[in-house]
Amino acid sequence: MAADPLPALDAQGEYTVSGVSSGAYMAVQFHVAHSAVVKGAGAIAGGPYYCAQGSAWAAYYHCRTPGWFTPLPATAALMAHTERLAQTGRIDVPQNLASSRAWLFTGTEDGTVTQEVVEALHAFYSGYKASVVIVRDKPAGHAMVTEDAGNACAATRPPYINDCDYDAAGELLRHLIGNLETKGLQSGALRRFDQTPFGSSAISMDDQGYVFIPQACEAVRCRVHVAFHGCRQSADEIGEHFVREAGYNRWADANRLIVLYPQTVKRTWGTYNPRGCWDWWGYTGSEYHTKEGGQIRAVKAMLERLSAPRPAR
Numbered sequence: 001m002a003a004d005p006l007p008a009l010d011a012q013g014e015y016t017v018s019g020v021s022s023g024a025y026m027a028v029q030f031h032v033a034h035s036a037v038v039k040g041a042g043a044i045a046g047g048p049y050y051c052a053q054g055s056a057w058a059a060y061y062h063c064r065t066p067g068w069f070t071p072l073p074a075t076a077a078l079m080a081h082t083e084r085l086a087q088t089g090r091i092d093v094p095q096n097l098a099s100s101r102a103w104l105f106t107g108t109e110d111g112t113v114t115q116e117v118v119e120a121l122h123a124f125y126s127g128y129k130a131s132v133v134i135v136r137d138k139p140a141g142h143a144m145v146t147e148d149a150g151n152a153c154a155a156t157r158p159p160y161i162n163d164c165d166y167d168a169a170g171e172l173l174r175h176l177i178g179n180l181e182t183k184g185l186q187s188g189a190l191r192r193f194d195q196t197p198f199g200s201s202a203i204s205m206d207d208q209g210y211v212f213i214p215q216a217c218e219a220v221r222c223r224v225h226v227a228f229h230g231c232r233q234s235a236d237e238i239g240e241h242f243v244r245e246a247g248y249n250r251w252a253d254a255n256r257l258i259v260l261y262p263q264t265v266k267r268t269w270g271t272y273n274p275r276g277c278w279d280w281w282g283y284t285g286s287e288y289h290t291k292e293g294g295q296i297r298a299v300k301a302m303l304e305r306l307s308a309p310r311p312a313r
Helices: 022-033 056-060 075-087 094-099 115-127 168-177 241-245 294-306
Strands: 015-020 038-044 101-105 131-135 144-146 161-163 189-194 208-213 223-228 257-261
Touching: 015 022, 015 168, 022 038, 022 094, 022 223, 022 294, 038 168, 075 094, 075 115, 101 115, 101 168, 115 131, 131 168, 144 168, 161 241, 168 223, 223 294, 257 294
Parallel strands: 015 038, 015 223, 038 101, 101 131, 144 161, 223 257
Antiparallel strands: 189 208, 208 257
16 A cells, blocks of 8 residues: 655744664764754764775775774765865765754664764764764663663664663753754654655665654644664564654653654665665765765755644635
């Protein structure tokens, strides 16, 4: 059964984003590329903008578990590249980041993306004077960290959602958008929508995405937060675990917050993405980290659709 179109809801035209692992890298890319309208990013187990520099080798080694022979790129070099992109109009001017917020998380039991990588992201945001906080003291594996859902806290296994008695979604939303109203019963709805008008399998985008829409947002203007899943964490891989259990929806109703969950799909031919990761090293092309990146364009178009005027009744 085909999914419905993504609705036009006259949403507010400033956004926040977050993600896990490859989704964290994607959230940072999206934030930097569109810093004029993206006012904050949350990154769980992710590193600095353009860390991989277009190289799958660098992504796997330098930007996940750096070592003596595979060091992280210098923050100054990444910032210099960011400035060059802005000068040619391929991203928004990074000085916008000074008025934005960033919330970062690194688990003490995460051996997939080490603390050094997240510290480098902290240095990148600090270099642009963003309001940035970093959480370093939770015994979490490589996963989305929740208050009460998923595997044991130190685990690193599907569905990559861990019960750490810690509400990462709530904490990052509180930092990014300000004080939150107390979470309550959900009156909104999680909906599947047709992603094909925005991106195709050629850029490793699935045919369907998800969006959580609070009941109030059917009639009033609401904010939008984009939550990017990690590798091997799309609906194609784990069903609806992430979109239902990551922790965002419980805050959405009380805070008039639409939560967009764009979805990737695995690809083992053509565009090679066998784990369904978001593109943070260039498998969709050399512009992957700019406004012209296929996946960045797709998600931006989804946000523009949500922010379009409601149809006349």
